[in-house]
Amino acid sequence: MKSYTLDDLLYLMNRLRDPQTGCPWDIKQDFASIVPHTLEEAYEVADTIERKDWPHLQDELGDLLFQVIFYAQLGKEQNSFDFESVIDGLVTKLIRRHPHVFPDGELTAERVGGELTDAEIKANWEAIKRQERADKPVAKMRVLDDVPRTLPAITRAEKLTRRASQVGFDWGAALPVLDKIEEEIAELREAIAEGNLDEVRDEFGDLLFAQVNLARHLGINPDTALRGCNQKFERRFNYIEDQVDAGKGDWHAYSLDELDAWWDEAKLKGL
Template identity: 65%
Template sequence: MQKYTIEDLLYLMGRLRDPELGCPWDVKQDFASIVPHTLEEAYEVADAIAREDWEHLNDELGDLLFQVIFYAQMGSEKERFDFSTIVSNLVEKLVRRHPHVFPDGSLQSDRSETPISEEEIKRNWEAIKLQERNAKETRGISRVLDDVPRALPGLSRAVKLQKRAAQVGFDWNEAEAVLDKMEEELAELREAIAAGDKEAIADEMGDMIFAQVNLARHLGVNPEDAVRGTNQKFERRFNHVEDRVLASGRPWNQFTLQELDSFWDEAKEKGL
């Protein structure tokens, strides 16, 4: 089987985008129209890893790489950037952000044999990123939260917003204080529910979730991972409930919630 290279992939992308002989679908796309596909491919990569489906992960990573190639081709067409500048900028940034590996700032430099802790690496990383943000201020980006991507999933963006605010001292000192804040938000949510104010309910529900993300951050838990794990657990347990219903030969509407809940408890006892 022939082994293709990154140069072949770039050539293929150019062919797909050829205005006369390319693929009509690919030709009509622009940066904005490709974004939903990029997000979908990223989630499919995450899903394959979560399922430890290594065979399909290979394919999903290829699909995600194709998204980068697509953007590079469109950037080249607009004379804004191309694949080579994407790679060059990435290498330059990673060398700059890893001084413990590339001490003199060049790709060929060797690291010191003196060990460095993960905590020190993290401090250095944050200090370098802060320097980069300060440099951006000279180009008109001055607000603390300005470059937190808006297209991130809600929970992930909440974490990044909170971490960024924490860097300038706007943060709770301990998890217990966040728990108190959650109690406050829960009380406000109850009031909104009692009033039947849908707009206020949505607002307070958002505050409650934001506070939960804050607690997860203080406890060292990634909220996206936590929810993903809970989703998988719910799916396993609900599948057991469905198996019990199907085995009975009775339709769903003939079961009481209590009966269905007993099947759920069985799933928990089985460690599902």
């Protein structure tokens, strides 16, 4: 049985986009229309890993790779870039950002020198990225300029606070951030009491932002933590549903206290 290669995938993509004989759906797509699919595929990869569904991870990674291939084809059609230039730029950048592995800037260089700690590697990485931003041939960039606005809100909030911390605008520990969260809760309570929806929305955003900042200080990925919480809620809610189905079969036949008691049972069972 034939085993297809990367070259075959690039050829397939070219065929799909052929104006005369390609796929009508693929032909209609552009950079913007593909973005929602890219985000969906990335989340499906993350979900598969979190569920440890290793048999399906290969398929999901293939779907995600196809997104890159699609963008590269669009770039090639516009004479902007192609898949080869994407790879060349990526390898060049990674060599530059790993001087502890490629000390002379060559891909085949043997590693020399002492071992670096994770903190030292991370600090070097960020320093190199700052220099890269400074070297870009554009007008003076603000500190937060290249944090993409299209990122999911939680991810962008984490990146904004991390970037600000690199220039010293940050609390030195987690506890002051926790104090800030309590302050934001008080302000949210006040806005709710006043009944001003715009103020409620604004204060609720401040509260979420402060919580994301706390997650960063605690070394927790907030998106991962929230997805884990979603899964936990689903498991426990499913347990409640099982009890309802095994009993009267009607949710409205049970009080909230009764439903909540089953929730507590689910917790005790480790769900």
